Amino acid sequence: MDLHYLEFVTPDVDATCAALARSLGAEFGEPVAELGGARTATRPDGTEVGVRAPMHEDEDPVVRPYHRVDDLERALAAATESGGEVALEAMEIPGRGTIAIYVLGGIQHGLWQV
Numbered sequence: 001m002d003l004h005y006l007e008f009v010t011p012d013v014d015a016t017c018a019a020l021a022r023s024l025g026a027e028f029g030e031p032v033a034e035l036g037g038a039r040t041a042t043r044p045d046g047t048e049v050g051v052r053a054p055m056h057e058d059e060d061p062v063v064r065p066y067h068r069v070d071d072l073e074r075a076l077a078a079a080t081e082s083g084g085e086v087a088l089e090a091m092e093i094p095g096r097g098t099i100a101i102y103v104l105g106g107i108q109h110g111l112w113q114v
Contacts, residue, residue, distance in 0.1 A: 004068035004112045008051045010061050013039060016051045024049070034093050066099060066110030075111050076100045084109070 010016045017028040017039050026041035028051065038050030054061070069075040072090055079102045080086060087108060088101035097114040 002068040003047050003065055004114070005066040005110070006047060006049045007038065007062075007064045007066065007110070008049070009054055009059060009064070010051065011053060013051050013053050017041075020049065020051065034096060062108055064101070064108045064110050066112040069111050069113050072098050072100055072111055072113035076102060079104065079109065079111070 008016055008020070020026065021028055021041065024041065024043060026043060026049065028039040028041045028049075031037040031039055031052075032050070035050050036052045036055050038052035040048055040050045042048050076086065076090065082104065084102035084104040086100065087103050088099070090098050090100045092098045097112055099113075100111045102109055102111075
């Protein structure tokens with residue numbers, strides 16, 4: 001499993017960035033529009049970490065890992081065949097790849113094809 005992006009959705013972006021910066025030794029940048037306004041930092045292994053506020057009032061705080069996949073459609077189909085429910089259909093993020101989200105066992109999982 002290749003972790004590509006780790007997303008934190010929180011109502012307190014600044015405090016979360018500060019805590020993660022101290023614990024990870026990473027510096028978070030300015031908000032990135034194409035990532036929902038997430039402030040990002042890159043870990044030494046190349047994994048990007050993003051912290052953003054909920055994008056609408058029904059979005060709950062969550063920590064969501066996005067795993068890099070070679071074939072998003074195939075990976076999403078395998079997840080749904082295993083009982084996962086699609087929460088976000090494949091969506092292109094300009095210049096960054098295509099993502100999808102599914103829920104299985106009450107946990108949100110992201111897939112990311114670069």
